[in-house]
Every structure is written in C-alpha cells, then in structure tokens.
Amino acid sequence: MISFRRRRQNDHARSGADALSAAEALVRDDRRLDAIDLLTAANRAATDADIEARLVQLRHGAFDELQRVAGLPAWPPPAPDLFPGARLPEVQRGELSAETLRSGILRHGCLLVRGLVDPQHVARLINDIDAAMTAV
Secondary structure (H helix, E strand, C coil), X not given: CHHXXXXXXXXXXXXXXXXXXXXXXXXXXXXXXXXXXXXXXHHHHCCCXXXXXHHHHHHHHCHHHHHHHHCCCCCCCCCCCCCCXXXXXXXXXXXXXXXXXXXXXXXXXXXXXXXXXXXHHHHHHHHHHHHHXXXX
C-alpha cells in the first residue's frame, strides 16, 4: 500500500512539473492565456501548490492581454478627478458614493471616509488588529 501511495505522489509531482514546464513554453511564446488554461486544467485534475502559485502570477501578468484578445474596453474606465489637488481625498459618510469612491481610488489611490464606522466599532477593530499582530 505504501509503495502504491508513493508512486501516485511521484506521478502527481511529475505531472505537475510537466504542466509547469509546458506552461512556461507557452509563456515564452507570449501565450499566457493558453498557459493559464493548461495550468487550470492540471490543477483541477490534481491540486498542486506550485501550480496555484504560478497561476496567480500568470493571471496578474495576463490582465492586459485579456483586453487585447477579447477586444474589451480599457479597464478601469477613466474616472473624473473629484478631488483635484488633494493628497488625501476625503468625504463625510453621507457623501460616500460609487462615484466618489471610484474617483478617490483611481485618481489618488485611496479615499478617507469620515464617520463611516462608529467609534465603539473602531475601538474593537483596533483591539482585534493589535491582538492579531502580537499573535504573529
């Protein structure tokens, strides 16, 4: 029984390595989407941490390729700058909208929303974050 299990693990390692090797050949040919399809199928057949890690990298790198291949419009679409000149765009809770959030994130990288979370909840969040940081 042990030898059978060990043989299956070796077969899995070899097939995972083969899939990764084939995917890298596709990447060298500038075919990232095909490499993603290949690794996705291999990972569904037998879950592999190395394949999953490579899939994350490939998906990130292939994002722009998706737009070219599918003819999709540019993403994200342009957003108006509702906070010109602001280093840290800021709104009050009642001013928060999809438009203000989008403008803050896409144009400035963030949006400070005053009053979004009540003070008691903030104190609990701070305690939970501190506890998590000391647990590491």
